[in-house]
Amino acid sequence: MPVLSPLRTLLPALLLGLAAPASADDAAGPPTTQQVLDASQPSDWRTPDPANTLYMDLEGGRVVIELAPAFAPEHVANIRTLAREGFWNGTSLYRSHDNFVVQFGDADADEPALAKSIGSAKSALPAEFERSARGLPFHPLPDPDGWAAEVGFSDGFPAARESAEGQAWMAHCYGALGAGRGMEADSSIGAELYVVTGQSPRQLDRNITVVGRVLSGMELLSALPRGTGPLGFYETEAERTPIPSLRLASDVPEDERERIEVLRTDTATFDAYVESRRNRRDAFYKRPAGHVDLCNIAIPTRVPSDGEG
Incomplete structure (x- = not known):
């Protein structure tokens, strides 16, 4: 996908x-x-909220991801359900597209199989490409942007907006976590996710639901061998990187959680x-x-x- x-x-x-x-x-x-x-x-x-923090444990170490429910509440809720029920445990990173993204999930599941494997997660979600800027914390940068009227940060997430009263959205910066979809805008359920590992593809802003960003462990993703198939997909199962465990930090014993703080952006x-x-x-x-x-x-x-x- x-x-x-x-x-x-x-x-x-x-x-x-x-x-x-x-x-x-x-x-x-x-x-x-x-x-x-x-x-x-x-x-x-x-300190990131453990209920909105994912730990992707790989053979080489841990990737820490912070989710953004203020921008994509329904996707984040589904992702939390999928993580809590172990959906990604035993799946893999199955795509590494040079200067673009790595992608992970169940590479072999067709639609019927996927429907059976998502447990109590929702099987349909709305597209959450953008939201109203009203009431959204926003700390603007002083410089103009080629992709939006105004850019800045919202609770640590790189974001853009039309105006304080218009629409706002998360930006596809390095480390952004997005929800892969098909041709239909509402065809994502958050089961197939990708992380931006190349130059920021801002043309995807407002076209795909962005659900969070990587806080640490990017080196484990950006250094993956590039896929040799079309769009960077691995052509054999042996090329994929297994994901033994992907959990919510809140489901990990407190003494096993990452001690990490993030610079506030306000x-x-x-x-x-x-x-x-x-x-x-x-x-x-x-x-x-x-x-x-x-x-x-x-x-x-x-x-x-x-x-x-």
Whole structure:
């Protein structure tokens, strides 16, 4: 079911904004990304709700996914039911499309078999491509966007909207979790999911239901071998990556849960973080860009210090 059914030592620091200031003058200037994060307070961070967090356990480690019920409530409810009833346990990642997505679910189930395997989950859902922006928390970015009148973040999720009174939707940024569908807009039930692993395919915004995003473990997905079949599907079962377990964090014993915090996107610290990405002041950068795209704002996560979470 497709979605439509060397500078080796410098590079890590540059990507993360960790390069040290070149001089005392630089150090006295606007803070770098790392300096912003180092100066953050416990109140600048939040702990994801275990009831809306998925753990995909693979042989190589764990992928942590946060669901977005504010944008796709019916899909998220179905996904929670499917996870609680073990639908994905023993299925696989069966597609890895270069510079696009990886996809997972039951690769061999036809429609009758799928209907029998989803347990008490709903067998039909409405398309949830967008929702009203009214009442939706929205922290806008200062720069224009080519895909929407306004972009920003809503409770940590990259989002866009027409206006405060118009429609809003989640954006297809790197790490976004979407619900694969066929040609009909309402043909998804959340059983076949994909994660964006390539350059952000924003043309899919408002065309597919986005249900969440990966918080950690993206390296386990983006490094999968590319599928050799059409659209990146694996041609043999042996090529697939098994999923031994996919569970809600709330169904995992508390002492086995991931200790993870996410930078809040509605604070002055976040505004400073965005500015550090818009106008890079690291020693490597000679000309700050003065602009940042929505999908270039990677939301930091961290393991809380002892006593903080």
